[in-house]
Amino acid sequence: MTHLPEKLLTGYHNFMHGRFEVESDRYRRLAQEGQAPDTLVIACCDSRSAPETIFDAGPGELFVLRNVANLVPPYEPDGEFHATSAALEFAVQALKVKNIVVMGHGRCGGIKAALDPAMKPLSPGDFIGRWMSLLAPATEAVAGNSMMTTTERQTALERISIRYSIANLRTFPCVKILEDKGRLTIYGAWFDISTGELWVMNKETGDFERPEAG
Numbered sequence: 001m002t003h004l005p006e007k008l009l010t011g012y013h014n015f016m017h018g019r020f021e022v023e024s025d026r027y028r029r030l031a032q033e034g035q036a037p038d039t040l041v042i043a044c045c046d047s048r049s050a051p052e053t054i055f056d057a058g059p060g061e062l063f064v065l066r067n068v069a070n071l072v073p074p075y076e077p078d079g080e081f082h083a084t085s086a087a088l089e090f091a092v093q094a095l096k097v098k099n100i101v102v103m104g105h106g107r108c109g110g111i112k113a114a115l116d117p118a119m120k121p122l123s124p125g126d127f128i129g130r131w132m133s134l135l136a137p138a139t140e141a142v143a144g145n146s147m148m149t150t151t152e153r154q155t156a157l158e159r160i161s162i163r164y165s166i167a168n169l170r171t172f173p174c175v176k177i178l179e180d181k182g183r184l185t186i187y188g189a190w191f192d193i194s195t196g197e198l199w200v201m202n203k204e205t206g207d208f209e210r211p212e213a214g
């Protein structure tokens with residue numbers, strides 16, 4: 001009788017005898033000194049878009065916030081349960097990260113569900129529907145565009161959602177103030193799962209551009 005799935009135990013074994021052994025000094029130092037990552041990545045929960053894998057990051061390098069469709073809600077200090085805002089607050093105010101990267105990805109299930117009028121709630125509470133309603137104005141605009149194919153609509157909304165999350169980031173006073181002071185920089189990126197390409201948002205135009213080769 002094991003208390004964890006076999007695959008996870010095997011993976012953990014490999015980790016202990018591989019990466020942990022190689023990086024044990026680093027883990028010990030991080031344990032003693034605490035974490036000091038420079039960058040917060042806000043990514044989707046999707047199992048194919050893990051920031052640590054995509055950015056080849058070691059322990060202590062990235063502070064990662066993942067939720068359905070990498071959305072940032074607007075600043076709402078209303079006493080409700082705001083998991084994303086709490087993680088954001090910790091990264092910016094306690095860890096004092098220098099960079100925030102909002103990273104969306106292709107074939108995002110959350111975005112697909114938002115665009116699909118036939119999509120039924122998974123539960124009576126419909127947490128996903130409520131969460132994705134953050135994007136409602138953009139979703140309606142994109143869903144109603146009959147000139148675009150389904151795939152084009154999907155990619156468009158994935159990218160719009162990144163710009164939207166970045167706009168919401170700036171509604172948090174701590175983010176806005178630090179960005180205005182030049183102590184925090186915000187980036188957008190979109191990961192193409194099938195090719196592995198990371199498209200980066202041009203800060204001036206908001207367009208997503210293919211990375212330079214190399």
Ligand SMILES: [Zn+2]
Pocket residue numbers: 044045046068069070105107108109110111
């Ligand atoms: Zn996703």
